Structures are given as structure tokens and as C-alpha cells.
Amino acid sequence: MAGTTSYLDVSFSPTTLLLCFSCIVVALLIHTKRNAKTIKSGLRWAPSPPGYPIVGNLPDIIKAANADRLHLLIQTWAKEYGPVVKVSAGRIDQYFINEDKAVKEILDKHSATTSDRPRWIYSNEYVCDQKNVLLLSASHPRWKNQRKMINSMVTSPAAADAALPLNNFETARFLHAVIADPLANTPQQNVWAKLKRYQYSLFALQTFGFPINNEDSPSIDFIFCKRDLSYWVPGSGSSPLNALDTDERTDSVFESIKGTLPGARIVETFPILEKLPMALKPWARAGRDAHERDLMWCRERMQRCKDAIAKGTALPYCTLARLLQDPKLGGLDSEDEAAYINLELIGAAADTSMMTMWGFLEAMLSYPAIQKKAQAEIDATVPDRLPVWEDLDDMPYLRCIMKEVWRWRPPVALGHPHVAQEDLEYEGIHIPKGAFLHLNAWAIHHSENRHKDPDAFIPERYEGDERSSQQSINLADPTQRDHFAFGAGRRICPGYHVAERSFFVGFSRLLWAFDIKPKPNAKLPLPHDSGFNGIMPGSRSKDLPFMLVLRDESRRSVIEQEYQQEMANFEVVLGMGDL
Numbered sequence: 306m307a308g309t310t311s312y313l314d315v316s317f318s319p320t321t322l323l324l325c326f327s328c329i330v331v332a333l334l335i336h337t338k339r340n341a342k343t344i345k346s347g348l349r350w351a352p353s354p355p356g357y358p359i360v361g362n363l364p365d366i367i368k369a370a371n372a373d374r375l376h377l378l379i380q381t382w383a384k385e386y387g388p389v390v391k392v393s394a395g396r397i398d399q400y401f402i403n404e405d406k407a408v409k410e411i412l413d414k415h416s417a418t419t420s421d422r423p424r425w426i427y428s429n430e431y432v433c434d435q436k437n438v439l440l441l442s443a444s445h446p447r448w449k450n451q452r453k454m455i456n457s458m459v460t461s462p463a464a465a466d467a468a469l470p471l472n473n474f475e476t477a478r479f480l481h482a483v484i485a486d487p488l489a490n491t492p493q494q495n496v497w498a499k500l501k502r503y504q505y506s507l508f509a510l511q512t513f514g515f516p517i518n519n520e521d522s523p524s525i526d527f528i529f530c531k532r533d534l535s536y537w538v539p540g541s542g543s544s545p546l547n548a549l550d551t552d553e554r555t556d557s558v559f560e561s562i563k564g565t566l567p568g569a570r571i572v573e574t575f576p577i578l579e580k581l582p583m584a585l586k587p588w589a590r591a592g593r594d595a596h597e598r599d600l601m602w603c604r605e606r607m608q609r610c611k612d613a614i615a616k617g618t619a620l621p622y623c624t625l626a627r628l629l630q631d632p633k634l635g636g637l638d639s640e641d642e643a644a645y646i647n648l649e650l651i652g653a654a655a656d657t658s659m660m661t662m663w664g665f666l667e668a669m670l671s672y673p674a675i676q677k678k679a680q681a682e683i684d685a686t687v688p689d690r691l692p693v694w695e696d697l698d699d700m701p702y703l704r705c706i707m708k709e710v711w712r713w714r715p716p717v718a719l720g721h722p723h724v725a726q727e728d729l730e731y732e733g734i735h736i737p738k739g740a741f742l743h744l745n746a747w748a749i750h751h752s753e754n755r756h757k758d759p760d761a762f763i764p765e766r767y768e769g770d771e772r773s774s775q776q777s778i779n780l781a782d783p784t785q786r787d788h789f790a791f792g793a794g795r796r797i798c799p800g801y802h803v804a805e806r807s808f809f810v811g812f813s814r815l816l817w818a819f820d821i822k823p824k825p826n827a828k829l830p831l832p833h834d835s836g837f838n839g840i841m842p843g844s845r846s847k848d849l850p851f852m853l854v855l856r857d858e859s860r861r862s863v864i865e866q867e868y869q870q871e872m873a874n875f876e877v878v879l880g881m882g883d884l
């Protein structure tokens with residue numbers, strides 16, 4: 306594919322050869338030093354799958370990632386080696402935490418010393434210029450400041466409630482777009498594009514205060530991981546990991562996440578390369594360019610936001626407008642940081658929310674009886690209006706579905722790595738300072754020891770569990786926690802109140818309005834353990850073979866009325882122009 310370089314295609318210029326040679330020498334030294342380390346008596350090293358000299362398990366990881374089977378490979382290792390597995394990927398040992406009790410002990414109870422992030426030279430230092438909460442080291446003062454601001458202005462229950470009108474507005478627009486589509490009720494309808502617009506617009510409004518009105522908005526392409534759209538072609542042998550260190554242009558904000566994947570950038574495996582002069586550091590040039598591009602994009606929107614403030618038209622729930630009007634800037638360092646963090650928040654919120662909805666649609670497609678049962682509950686509660694967040698308590702089966710979707714298809718299946726800031730032990734296993742710690746949500750959620758028939762979608766397994774995400778996260782007994790989709794410890798996703806609201810409003814309305822049916826030639830059941838070709842490990846691609854069919858004509862007029870009402874409520878928003 307144009308613009309990408311396969312792992313085996315690297316041309317061997319003299320500089321490349323010199324680089325490779327230096328890397329091998331450094332790796333050998335590190336390898337020898339690491340193996341020479343001793344540990345406290347009575348402790349043992351974590352079990353580890355066999356690997357290759359120096360590069361360890363990296364070739365297996367890359368092969369599995371390229372085939373979209375990374376989550377399945379590490380699940381196999383979890384089954385074979387137990388609750389904590391050491392996977393060596395070059396310089397750093399990656400520890401996968403594969404059991405609920407181990408998560409509680411290592412990430413929750415020891416969270417004071419297990420909440421750091423790895424040093425990501427390319428992604429954190431260049432692409433994000435240390436302005437992105439997700440990648441910042443826990444010791445960087447900006448991390449605490451950003452979390453505090455996000456909690457008070459975006460993700461607290463009160464802030465999440467304040468955004469409910471936006472959820473109602475955007476979901477009404479989504480339902481209306483589906484019924485108004487000339488391809489409605491046909492296999493050609495493009496639900497993916499409509500879903501993407503609505504999720505991105507929802508979070509664009511909460512952050513920068515501007516909607517996204519068009520399905521083909523360049524802002525979506527700019528922010529969204531384009532992996533399954535153009536960057537990556539299934540079966541072509543290309544992969545996001547193939548970006549390596551070529552000078553190719555980075556393609557979206559998701560670049561910063563791609564850069565954190567093991568093997569994506571050679572400088573993360575061999576940080577000594579960062580000492581090279583700039584001319585020999587293509588990752589630095591690409592990262593700086595990406596940051597410059599992203600900052601310019603943010604500054605343009607910030608100027609529009611300032612203009613709206615001056616005119617008195619800035620929206621009350623727009624985080625950036627609130628920050629800019631706060632003399633203390635919400636505790637942040639600069640206006641640039643304020644704008645940039647809002648861009649990163651759209652990325653954190655929209656992609657994961659979209660993957661959640663996609664997991665839900667996959668479940669409904671594969672389990673029609675569950676779909677009917679859910680619709681029966683909705684019809685009994687709200688026969689002639691669209692559901693709202695406040696209906697959740699009257700719909701216990703829908704709550705079970707939410708929990709089951711996040712268990713069955715956790716959007717961040719292999720967790721976002723933490724780093725141990727000091728030596729730890731778990732059940733006699735030594736975990737050294739500096740180890741990368743991955744919460745392996747996929748393996749935990751799909752373990753027979755935790756859930757009966759774990760690969761099946763069975764919302765009933767949560768019957769009687771009426772806890773919110775927060776209540777479940779705070780349980781003392783981790784075996785009772787519903788799922789680990791939002792992570793753990795001090796680094797836990799702050800967005801779960803927002804995510805619960807947006808998911809419930811979105812999927813309850815979708816089920817109220819439509820039957821989710823297989824396309825005429827769909828092959829069901831979908832294989833559960835195939836390569837998913839989705840945007841993250843464990844998630845399905847946009848090619849899910851389903852269609853949305855209006856349940857009956859009486860629902861059309863309810864959708865029309867609701868849509869007209871919301872368009873009137875949000876007339877000002879619509880006049881503000883696209884993000």
C-alpha cells in the first residue's frame with residue numbers, strides 16, 4: 306500500500322545498518338544485565354512464553370497484531386501461564402494481568418506505585434508535546450491538573466448529567482438520519498457513517514462547542530483512527546505497526562495511540578536512539594509535524610470559541626469556553642493546553658463509545674432473542690416515546706445488556722499500560738520496578754473461571770446486579786465487579802459516568818426504533834474467535850453484516866416529532882458551523 310513500509314521492506318542503507326548494529330549491541334547488554342538481576346528469596350519471576358534471543362516475544366506479538374489476533378494470543382498465554390504473565394517485547398518486559406484478584410491487588414491496592422505511564426518518546430513527547438492526560442507520566446504536574454479539570458468540568462455525575470440534553474439531541478438526529486436515508490431498510494444503508502457522525506458530534510459539542518453535521522466531515526477523519534478506512538487494508542499485509550520510522554505523514558490524532566503499540570516505533574524499544582542528531586530521527590520529525598498540525602487545528606477552533614464567547618453565543622456545556630472564561634484556566638498552563646486537551650478528550654470518548662455501540666450491534670445481530678426481550682422491556686416502560694437516561698432504573702434488563710456488552714467486547718481489550726514505580730510482588734511473583742502493566746480485560750472477561758460460557762453474550766448473568774459502574778469499580782471484592790472495561794487504579798477512565806449515559810441513551814433509543822437484522826447474505830453465527838479487523842484488538846470492523854429496519858410505521862412519527870423538537874431546541878447550535 307502506498308505510503309506504508311512492511312516490516313521486511315526496510316532498505317539497508319549504511320545508516321540503517323549502523324543503527325541496527327548499535328541496537329543489537331545495546332539490546333545484548335540490556336538482555337545480559339536483566340538476566341543477571343537477582344530477586345528476593347522466596348519470590349520467582351513471572352512465567353513467560355518462550356521467545357527468541359534479544360527480541361523475546363516481539364515477533365509473535367507483531368504477527369498476531371497484524372492478523373488482529375493479539376488479544377487472542379495473549380489470552381492463550383494467560384490460560385497457560387496464569388494470573389500474571391511476563392511477555393518480553395525488546396527492551397521492556399510487559400506484564401499482563403489476567404485475573405480480577407490480581408488487578409485489585411496490583412492496580413487498585415498498590416495504585417500509588419502502579420499508576421505511572423511508560424515513557425513514550427514519540428507519542429507523549431513529540432506528537433502530544435506532553436499535553437495529553439492519557440500519556441502523561443503520573444509525576445508530571447500536568448497529569449493531576451488535567452484530571453482535576455476533567456473531573457470537575459466533564460466527567461463528574463453532575464457534569465455528565467448536564468450533557469444529557471446533547472445526548473437526546475444527537476440520538477434523535479441519528480434515528481432521523483436512519484429513517485430519512487434513501488437507502489433506509491436496505492442492506493446498502495451506511496449505519497457506520499451515521500453512528501460516527503453522532504458520536505463525534507456529541508463529544509465535539511461537549512468539548513469545543515461546535516457540532517459535526519456531515520457524515521463526511523473532515524474533522525472526523527482528522528480525529529478518528531482511520532485504520533479500517535484507508536490506512537489499513539485487511540489482507541494486504543499492511544498494518545498500523547508498519548508505520549515504523551519512515552518519514553510518512555501521520556494521518557490522524559489516533560497517531561499518538563498507534564505510537565504506543567509495542568514495536569510501532571524503534572525509539573521506544575531502543576531509547577538510546579533519541580540521542581542521535583535530529584537529521585537521523587525520522588520519528589522526531591514526524592511527531593513534531595503531527596503536533597504542529599494538531600495544534601493549528603485546535604487554535605483555529607479556539608479562536609472561533611473566543612468569538613462565540615465575545616458574541617455571547619458560547620454554549621453553556623462547552624468545556625473550552627468555560628476554561629477560557631475562567632481566570633485560572635481550570636488550573637491548566639496555557640490556552641494551547643486547554644484547546645489541545647479538548648481534542649484529546651474527543652478521541653478518548655468518541656472512539657471507545659463507537660466501539661461500544663458496535664459491540665452492542667454485533668450482540669443484537671447474533672442474539673435475536675435477547676434483542677426481542679430488551680425491546681419488550683422498553684415497550685412496557687415507554688411505549689410511545691423515546692427512552693431517556695432517567696428510565697434506566699425501570700429497565701433492569703437493559704442495565705444487564707450494558708454490563709454484558711462491556712464484558713463481551715471491552716473496547717480497550719488489553720488495557721492501556723501502567724508502569725510499576727517500584728518492585729512489587731503478587732502471589733510469590735516478583736514484578737520489577739519499571740515493568741509495563743497491562744490490565745488484560747479480554748482474558749479476564751473471557752475466562753471460564755470467572756464467567757460460565759464466557760464467549761456467549763448472556764445479559765442474564767448480571768441479573769440482580771443493579772450497581773452503577775462506579776459502585777462496581779469500588780467493590781472490595783473484585784470477583785463481584787461487573788467488568789474491567791474502564792481500567793483500574795488512579796489511572797482509571799474518568800469518563801465512565803459520561804459513557805454510561807451516552808451508551809444507554811443511544812442503544813435504548815436504537816432498540817426502541819429499529820429491529821437489528823442480518824443483511825440478506827450474512828453468514829451467522831459470526832465466528833467469535835476470528836481476526837476481528839476492527840479498530841482496536843477485540844473489536845469488529847465497520848463491515849458488520851446488519852441492517853436497521855423501522856419496527857413499525859407508528860414509530861416514524863414519534864421520531865419525526867422528537868427530531869423537530871430537538872432541532873428547534875438546538876437551533877443556535879446548528880447555526881454555529883461544523884467543528
Ligand code: HEM
Pocket residue numbers: 438439440452455459460650653654655657658661715716717720721722723744790791792793794795796797798799800801803804
Ligand atoms: C465506553 C467508553 C469508554 C471506555 C471503554 C473507556 C476506557 C478507558 C480505559 C481502559 C482507559 C485507561 C485506564 C487505565 O489506564 O487503567 C481510559 C482512560 C481515559 N479515558 Fe476512557 N473510556 C471510555 C469513555 C471515555 C469518555 C466518555 C471520556 C471523557 C469524557 C474518557 C476519558 C478518558 C481519559 C481522559 C483517560 C485517561 C486517564 C489517565 O490516563 O489518567 N473515556 N478510558
